[in-house]
Amino acid sequence: MSCFMCKGNLEDKLTNFIADLGNCIIIVKDVPSQVCSQCGEVSYSNDVALQLEKIINKTKSTLTEITVVRYSNVA
Numbered sequence: 001m002s003c004f005m006c007k008g009n010l011e012d013k014l015t016n017f018i019a020d021l022g023n024c025i026i027i028v029k030d031v032p033s034q035v036c037s038q039c040g041e042v043s044y045s046n047d048v049a050l051q052l053e054k055i056i057n058k059t060k061s062t063l064t065e066i067t068v069v070r071y072s073n074v075a
């Protein structure tokens, strides 16, 4: 698989996903992702993207200003 931006090589890496929802920020650590070795573009598989969406929907109701979760603990 290659980067859809620059056609560079994608590497499997754990990255931090940050969602800024305005009144709160959710940080999901160690998310399995593909990172382009050339331009640094980060992409997620469909499964991971769905999980991130679920985590955000679950977490945003806690009304904490900053939430930090580890992906492997919540997915």
Ligand SMILES: [Zn+2]
Pocket (backbone or CB within 6 Å): 003, 004, 005, 006, 007, 008, 036, 037, 038, 039, 040, 041
């Ligand atoms: Zn790229």
